[in-house]
Amino acid sequence: MDLFLQQVLNGLTLGGIYSLVALGLTLVYGILHVPNFAHGAFYMAGAFLSFHLMKAFGLNYWLALLGSALGVALLATLAERLVFHPLRKASGLHPMIAAIGVLLFLEAGAQAIWGADFHRMQTPYTGILDLGGLVMPVQRLLIILAAFSLMVVLHLFLTRTVMGSTIIAMAQNRDGASLVGIDANKVSMLTFAISGVLAAVAATLYAPINLVYPAMGHLVITKAFVIIILGGMGSVPGAIVGGLIIGFAESFGAFYISTDYKDIIAFALLVLILSVRPQGLFTRGAH
Amino acid sequence: MKYLIGKPGWLLLLALGLAFPFVAKNDYHLTVMSTAYIFAIATLGLNLITGYTGQFNLAHSGFMAVGAYTVGILTVDHQVPFWIAFALSGVTATVLGFFVGIVSLRLKGHYFSIFTLCVGYIMFLVIEKWESLTHGTVGIIGIPAPTAIGPLTFDSPRSLYYLVFFFLVIGVFVMHRIVNSLLGRTFMAIRNGDALAEALGTNLMRNKLLAFMLSVFYAGLAGGLYAGFVRFLGPGLAGVEHTFEMTTYMLVGGLGTVLGPLLGALTVPWLTQYLQFLQEYRFIVFGPIIVALVIFLPHGLVGTYLGWRARRAANAAPAAANLPPTEAPAGASRA
Numbered sequence: 001m002d003l004f005l006q007q008v009l010n011g012l013t014l015g016g017i018y019s020l021v022a023l024g025l026t027l028v029y030g031i032l033h034v035p036n037f038a039h040g041a042f043y044m045a046g047a048f049l050s051f052h053l054m055k056a057f058g059l060n061y062w063l064a065l066l067g068s069a070l071g072v073a074l075l076a077t078l079a080e081r082l083v084f085h086p087l088r089k090a091s092g093l094h095p096m097i098a099a100i101g102v103l104l105f106l107e108a109g110a111q112a113i114w115g116a117d118f119h120r121m122q123t124p125y126t127g128i129l130d131l132g133g134l135v136m137p138v139q140r141l142l143i144i145l146a147a148f149s150l151m152v153v154l155h156l157f158l159t160r161t162v163m164g165s166t167i168i169a170m171a172q173n174r175d176g177a178s179l180v181g182i183d184a185n186k187v188s189m190l191t192f193a194i195s196g197v198l199a200a201v202a203a204t205l206y207a208p209i210n211l212v213y214p215a216m217g218h219l220v221i222t223k224a225f226v227i228i229i230l231g232g233m234g235s236v237p238g239a240i241v242g243g244l245i246i247g248f249a250e251s252f253g254a255f256y257i258s259t260d261y262k263d264i265i266a267f268a269l270l271v272l273i274l275s276v277r278p279q280g281l282f283t284r285g286a287h
Numbered sequence: 288m289k290y291l292i293g294k295p296g297w298l299l300l301l302a303l304g305l306a307f308p309f310v311a312k313n314d315y316h317l318t319v320m321s322t323a324y325i326f327a328i329a330t331l332g333l334n335l336i337t338g339y340t341g342q343f344n345l346a347h348s349g350f351m352a353v354g355a356y357t358v359g360i361l362t363v364d365h366q367v368p369f370w371i372a373f374a375l376s377g378v379t380a381t382v383l384g385f386f387v388g389i390v391s392l393r394l395k396g397h398y399f400s401i402f403t404l405c406v407g408y409i410m411f412l413v414i415e416k417w418e419s420l421t422h423g424t425v426g427i428i429g430i431p432a433p434t435a436i437g438p439l440t441f442d443s444p445r446s447l448y449y450l451v452f453f454f455l456v457i458g459v460f461v462m463h464r465i466v467n468s469l470l471g472r473t474f475m476a477i478r479n480g481d482a483l484a485e486a487l488g489t490n491l492m493r494n495k496l497l498a499f500m501l502s503v504f505y506a507g508l509a510g511g512l513y514a515g516f517v518r519f520l521g522p523g524l525a526g527v528e529h530t531f532e533m534t535t536y537m538l539v540g541g542l543g544t545v546l547g548p549l550l551g552a553l554t555v556p557w558l559t560q561y562l563q564f565l566q567e568y569r570f571i572v573f574g575p576i577i578v579a580l581v582i583f584l585p586h587g588l589v590g591t592y593l594g595w596r597a598r599r600a601a602n603a604a605p606a607a608a609n610l611p612p613t614e615a616p617a618g619a620s621r622a
Contacts, residue, residue: 033397034397035397035400035401082578083578083582086582087581087582090581090585092396092397093337093341093343093542094581094585095581096343096397096400097343097534097538097577097581098577098578098581098582100531100534100577101573101574101575101576101577101578101581102574102578103574104531104570104573104574104577105570105571105573105574105575105578106574107570108568108569108570108571108574109571111568112568112571218527219408222404222405222408225401225404225405226401226405229398229401229402233397233398260416261412261416263408263412264408264409264412264413264416266405267405267406267408267409267412268409270402270405271390271402271405271406271409274390274393274394274402275390278393278394
């Protein structure tokens with residue numbers, strides 16, 4: 001039973017991280033209808049920025065998190081201005097390829113600055129909580145808490161503030177949003193900035209129990225894509241539920257099936273689900 | 288310039304390719320060129336599904352790895368003669384492509400790309416983890432060189448160069464025939480608007496599947512050649528970076544042309560050779576180039592040139608005006 005609960009906690013940890021990354025991806029998709037392949041690079045950049053801020057400037061964990069969130073938000077906004085904005089009217093293939101260009105550039109850039117080595121990120125929370133036989137590293141609890149509170153904040157922002165509503169409005173109907181006076185440029189930039197913040201926070205939370213290296217975004221972003229396909233591209237609740245599904249599938253799969261193949265589980269799940277339901281789990285109508 | 292269009296241009300390229308070993312300063316240059324040819328074959332395949340049919344397949348390098356591992360596993364672990372294994376490399380990729388295709392091609396646009404991205408990852412992870420079959424991260428070492436056919440031996444870089452060149456020429460020729468046939472027109476119709484194509488009576492699924500299988504056949508064959516040429520295989524070959532590289536080649540030359548991807552696949556590796564110090568960081572240069580090309584030259588070098596030519600022809604002869612400039616990538620196949 002303890003082992004089972006352990007897996008539940010692991011699933012929540014993974015699911016929280018995946019949901020944060022998938023949320024950024026799904027918001028951007030809702031606005032621009034571009035699968036942003038560069039999102040994984042934003043995630044990686046977030047981890048490296050925090051790592052660098054902590055190592056070179058001796059900032060504490062939370063300040064580094066804040067700094068990297070701001071930094072990646074800026075990076076994402078720049079990418080929107082320089083790359084995606086000029087391509088907003090191009091055909092489906094071209095923005096996708098441009099996103100790949102951004103991804104390749106950021107990864108090679110990180111490698112040039114910090115090298116291809118694996119780095120370990122320090123965290124002040126190295127303790128382990130023992131809750132009646134249930135062993136829980138504090139960092140993991142922190143991830144769960146932080147990830148889910150950020151989701152609540154995001155939800156409140158999107159539904160209770162005018163600024164957040166503009167994002168929802170534009171995702172629902174671009175022309176309609178323009179007609180009521182919503183500035184499409186502002187909303188695009190804002191959405192990219194939010195997605196950057198989410199990626200940076202997810203990366204900084206997860207990095208201490210993982211490693212920091214230039215290719216760290218690959219698997220995470222691919223899984224995030226799996227999640228938003230399952231949850232419906234552009235859907236906020238879908239991203240959260242999908243993230244949890246993949247998180248749980250992975251933690252239980254690693255435990256009950258095989259650790260070697262745990263990374264395949266998410267993809268196998270996608271192939272399986274799309275073979276039966278090409279429209280995804282929670283969406284109506286075909287893609 | 289106009290003498291270089293059509294047959295004379297292709298014959299010139301053929302002559303250049305045949306003469307290259309006599310001009311090349313050393314074996315290293317031959318190796319670079321042969322590797323470029325192998326990736327050019329795979330890029331031609333990617334271009335059929337992406338440039339002509341409009342479905343961006345991100346698992347392409349995975350299929351190339353499948354072809355390569357077919358040769359590697361059969362020749363090293365089962366002592367199958369090289370040529371039989373090589374013939375099977377295209378077949379394995381195509382059979383696998385059939386099953387991946389019937390699932391993935393039901394999805395449209397971005398969904399197809401993301402799905403194939405995941406399929407590519409599955410391929411990579413399976414190759415990396417299934418040690419008893421693929422030797423895992425150690426890779427397959429000691430793949431035999433292609434065995435002699437009669438008096439033709441393939442033990443020198445020069446003979447290997449001609450072998451690879453031979454397959455590239457066949458590949459280009461067949462691709463040229465495909466895209467200029469009714470089938471090729473069907474693929475382009477699907478790219479330009481699948482609803483319209485369907486309304487005109489095109490069986491979408493069957494044609495997309497055919498394009499997909501043909502495209503991965505090229506990838507599998509290129510993989511088989513790669514195995515015989517490099518004679519060492521690691522799971523890295525399946526990495527999505529290789530698909531990204533092929534995308535760059537395709538984009539530099541021009542999506543949806545035969546000449547474009549070929550030129551891209553041949554020139555870009557040479558650029559990287561000259562930017563040798565960048566090897567590791569070549570994407571710092573390539574990334575922005577990709578973005579700039581997509582924004583400013585979406586049809587690539589060849590596509591832009593053909594579009595310009597088509598517009599000029601349309602202006603010069605109003606009779607030819609029924610060929611709108613937006614048709615450039617489609618018309619490009621004739622060059």
